[in-house]
Amino acid sequence: MFEVDEQNIWFYDDLVDEIEAEWLGGISVKMFKEAMDSFGGNDFTLRIDSPGGSVRPALSIFNMISNYEGKVTAIIDSWAASSLSYIPMAADEVLISENALIMTHAPWTMAFGNADDLLEVVDALKAHQESLAIGYANKTGKSVEQINEDLLSGENWFTASQAVEYGLADRVIESKVEVKNRVNPSVYAYKGIPDEWRDSSVGRFAARVSGNHHKEFRAMTEKIDKLLEK
Numbered sequence: 001m002f003e004v005d006e007q008n009i010w011f012y013d014d015l016v017d018e019i020e021a022e023w024l025g026g027i028s029v030k031m032f033k034e035a036m037d038s039f040g041g042n043d044f045t046l047r048i049d050s051p052g053g054s055v056r057p058a059l060s061i062f063n064m065i066s067n068y069e070g071k072v073t074a075i076i077d078s079w080a081a082s083s084l085s086y087i088p089m090a091a092d093e094v095l096i097s098e099n100a101l102i103m104t105h106a107p108w109t110m111a112f113g114n115a116d117d118l119l120e121v122v123d124a125l126k127a128h129q130e131s132l133a134i135g136y137a138n139k140t141g142k143s144v145e146q147i148n149e150d151l152l153s154g155e156n157w158f159t160a161s162q163a164v165e166y167g168l169a170d171r172v173i174e175s176k177v178e179v180k181n182r183v184n185p186s187v188y189a190y191k192g193i194p195d196e197w198r199d200s201s202v203g204r205f206a207a208r209v210s211g212n213h214h215k216e217f218r219a220m221t222e223k224i225d226k227l228l229e230k
Contacts, residue, residue, distance in 0.1 A: 001207055002027045004035045008045045012179075012207040015053030015061075015083055025203070026053065029060045041069035046091060048074060049179055049207045051188045052082025055107045055128050062135060065090035076100045076169065078179040078207070081190065083107075085168070086132055089139040094168070097175035102158040102168055103192060104151040107132065140167030157192040180208040 001012040009032070016026035027050075036044070046065075052058075065072050065087070074088035076096040081103040088094045096102070107128045111121040133147045140147070150156065150166075163169040182199035199206075 001209070002031060002035075004038060008047050009035045010047045010209075011084070011087075012047070012049045012077075012209070014051060014205055015057050015087075017054060017057065029057045032061050033064060036064060036068065039070065043071040043073070046072060046074045046088065047177075048076045048080045048084060048088060049078040049181065050080060050084040051183060051190075051205045052084045052103075055083050055132070058083035058086050059128075059131060061087050062090045075173070076102065076163075077175065077177045078181055079103065081188075086135055089135045089168070094139075094170050095173045096160045096163050096169040096171075097177070098160050098172050099175055100160050101192075102163045103190065104136075104156045104158075105154065106152040136168075142167065155191055177209055182206045 001010060003010040003012075011027060011032075014026040016024070016028060018028045018030055020026055021028035021031060071093075072091045074091035074094045076088065076094070077100060078097070079101040080088060081101075082105060085102045085104045107125055109121060109125060111118055113121075129148070129152055130144070133144045133152060136142075136147045136151055137144045142150070158166060158168060160169070160172045164172055181197045182202045183193055183197045183205050184200055184202050185193060185198045186200060187204045
């Protein structure tokens with residue numbers, strides 16, 4: 001789900017490249033740029049519930065947010081995993097719901113070819129990891145070496161309070177959005193995915209929002225209900 005209203009960009013899906021977004025769904029850099037440009041330099045809030053996605057688009061969106069004229073507040077409503085844990089590091093303020101999660105890991109890929117080809121892939125992965133580490137370090141105030149050890153080695157899960165303590169988020173907020181996630185574990189084989197989220201019947205990832213606190217929550221829920229009825 002990708003929605004834009006008067007104050008928010010709702011980033012509730014995978015981050016993918018342009019072709020994949022067109023044919024299989026997900027959120028692309030182009031979609032995000034168009035959404036961000038619609039605010040015309042005014043402040044906006046980025047709401048996040050995502051299993052992550054490709055690193056290069058994440059680097060692009062990170063830089064877009066860093067260079068945006070207005071204030072960008074990132075709110076992690078449910079989870080910000082993989083490359084989506086990196087994007088909010090560019091925001092002016094990062095808030096995390098009390099029951100939300102952040103997950104980080106080193107960039108990875110699939111590759112084939114001869115030894116020289118694979119060594120080039122290794123070099124590219126190292127370069128991407130260095131770029132990610134700098135962004136996390138600037139947000140948390142920790143060294144790049146510490147970031148590589150703590151965030152970019154293995155699969156690292158943070159509760160809301162742990163995220164604030166580490167410096168990945170600025171403060172914990174009471175959640176006013178009820179989100180039900182469904183994650184295909186064969187696509188996102190993260191070890192720490194809550195059991196109640198695992199659902200092999202979804203293509204990759206699906207999020208459903210509910211709550212009666214604001215009209216946009218109700219409107220989005222109605223749209224999703226109509227799609228599910230088809």
